Amino acid sequence: MAELLRFESLFAEDERHTILAGLSLHVDEGEKVVIVGESGCGKTMSIGALVGLLPDDVRITSGSVVFDGHAVSGRSEDSGRIGFVPQNTSDSLHPLLKVSHTMTDPYLHHHRKESRKAALEKALHLLSSLGIEDAGRVLSLYPWQLSGGMKQRVNIASALMDDIKLLVADEPTSALDIHIRRQIEELYIALAENSGLAMLIVSHDLGFVKGIADRIYVMYAGRIVEEGTCSDIFENPVHPYTKALIALADRKAREKGKDLAEIGGTPFVLDRASAGCTFSPRCSSCSSSCIGPVCYKQISPTHFVRCVL
Amino acid sequence: MKGKSLKIGIVLVSVVVFMAILSLFFTPYDPEAMDIQSRFQLPSLKHLLGTDHFGRDILSRLMSGSLVALSSAFISVTAGALLGIIIGLASALSPAWLGRIIERIVDAILAFPTILLALVFVTIAGKGLMPSATAVAVAMVPSFARLVRTMAMETKGKLYIKAARSYGAGYGRIIIFHLIPSMLSRLVTQFTSSIGSAILLESSLSFLGLGIQPPSASLGMMLSEARSYVLTYPYQAVPAGVVLLIIVLGFNLLGDGISDALSGRRAVRHG
């Protein structure tokens, strides 16, 4: 399948820290790809670099992002053919604009010949297809009149308004309560099955990841530590960090409601990228060889890992 | 950008303060000595900034006028700030209903034009340096009262104050050792910018002939006198106005600069 998106050893930093330390990944057309990792590992920043939402104090020092044959700058004015669903959906809707405006404004700007009525019909159709029964009424509401799940749907629908090739979602289910979370997860899974859209999703909800991903990237400290198909990662994890994440998710599933200890050790502070393995301070199987450079090894045609073991 | 306004502010303020203090020991001429032969002179080597309608040396008058402006503003703001701090603390520590009434009154006075407030006071107390300085002090009270009340209400709920209450510290102790120190940085900022507005207000009053009386030099009065001749001798309106602008601008920049510097430091500490 043709390649749609490629991050090529992307480095980014702000005034004090390195944020991305040579991030490389790719998404093919129609492929559903998930990035997994703890909060603060650079997941949101990599999405920011793609859709043009990097914070002002973060700059890309080297590497590139290429989408559909064109380089993306990290602060593009208009990311046209990428649909983006942000992490915090309530802050992403203008408090004084009705849903109808939020949904149709970008579309009308891209399709100057279309009438407002046609745009509204498209919005209405999209909202209904996302399981909103009284879509007409929702269009005439303000964001503060919507529930959390409704806001999420409106955001997804807004992202789908244009003729996009890639849907990017940042933690699509993290801020929702449990039964709405299930609904939204099912929505994404249905969308993945029924549309030919490529998807790039950031999540740390492994249950959801299992259900939707074709391929998974495990990210730690601003770079990928392991990549593989869904079964590569879940059935044959190689990197100690991946193993720890999966074990943690399993424990969580068994002992529901209990607050569990996270992976031992303090999360990294990435000052300047060091040569050795950045996970080694927290790794239970760390040895002296972990201090030296670590290369990206191929385990099977689809399975890669950055670990000396 | 941040350091810039602080630097410019410091330079402007120190130049003016230096000139003002110098006037205590030395001025080129006696600021009140008239010389009818040489009226309305433009700047020359003899009179660096020219002479006014009585032939008085403008530079000398500016120097002693700045001293009056700076010292009276400093005293007025200090007095106004003290009274404002007391009112603010009292309203924060008194029962809620009383505090809210005081707050309402303070807000209402704040919404009032400052010049009107000062003029009301001049009506009561009469013209002259003392009344106008007092009027300026009164005009400074509400903004300090509001600032202190807001800060005290924020701080009151904090844990360490509650802890102090619980081991039996009295109000006096809490105010001196806990409330005031935590407010100090914002008070300093407010104080600095208030000096600028106090000078502006004082000079407005003397411009209207309600402040310090002749023959003493005051920046506002110098401009008020220049006003009568401004169409024939436009230069007369320049020096005092420029000095006034420099003083007020200097203190405003200084206030902003201090505030930026302090908030910057806070941000770093949290980060």
Add this chain to the structure above:
Amino acid sequence: MPLTPVLTKAKNKDMQAMGKYAAKRLLSALAVMAIVSLVAFAVFEIIPGNAALIAAGTEGGISSIAAMESELGLDRSFFERLASYYKGLLTLDFGTSSYYGERVTTLIAQRLSVTFPLAFLSVLIAFSLSLIIGSAAAIKKGSILDAVSRSIVQLASSVPSFWLSLLLLVLFSSFLHIAEVGNYVRPSVSFSGYLKSIIIPVIVLAISELGPLLRLVRASMIRAVDEDWYRIGKVRGVSKPRLIISYAIRYALPGPFTLAGTELAKLLGGTAIVESVFALPGLGRLFLTAVEMRDIPLVEGIVIFVAFLVVVMNLLTDLLLFFLNPSLRREEGVRA
């Protein structure tokens, strides 16, 4: 479900919330007014020196002082005076000016017709300029334009208005020969003459208002363009004019708008200096004369009037904002 009934129902709810909010704000405005008028009364009660003595002048004999005392009601008890003071307020009767010998309300109304256009035009100009410069500066934060706008803020809030008046006076009348100074021309006499006589005062007042307004517009706009919905709208491709006007400015507007309202009310009582420099027969000059002549009823009347204006203007801007900003209605318990 058909759309119309749902919408009308929502509209009714909105109107209800609006009424509730208006009533609440009106009550609080009345309370403030009551407190302020009480403070004003107290202040003028404690004026040192017998007001009658001042009013009768130093040359007046004992008999004229007594006559004045009874005219000003000083021979009555404190509570009688308080009662008649409030009765006066409620019937909009502020008494008679001791200097002009006319009713205070008449004098205020006359002079307001000069000051109001002056104040309104100045705030309008300052507000529009602030919106344009402040928005541009916030969108291009850190640019030269932003630096210029920050310098304007500092200069405008530091320059003494009377000095600016003198400078512009020289510039416009000696060098450019545009403005007429020193004789106020009524608009009914000659409209162009009127404009010539108010142009410099309007510019001076507008510049002095530019400081606080521009500062606030820039700050609110910087906050707006930093919001998630602005950045996301931008990358989703909302057109630039729409993004700036409907997204950012609309969101940033309430604060500056409220400020403009209160500044207008303040200006109506705060134009004394400019009116005195340009010899405009407005409210500020009237107040100066009243202060100069120690015309207590007039001073008191103007103070109460300006306080009233401030309170009413606050109320109006709040109500307008409530009407324009649907999300405020949520606080009144309306949820779809």
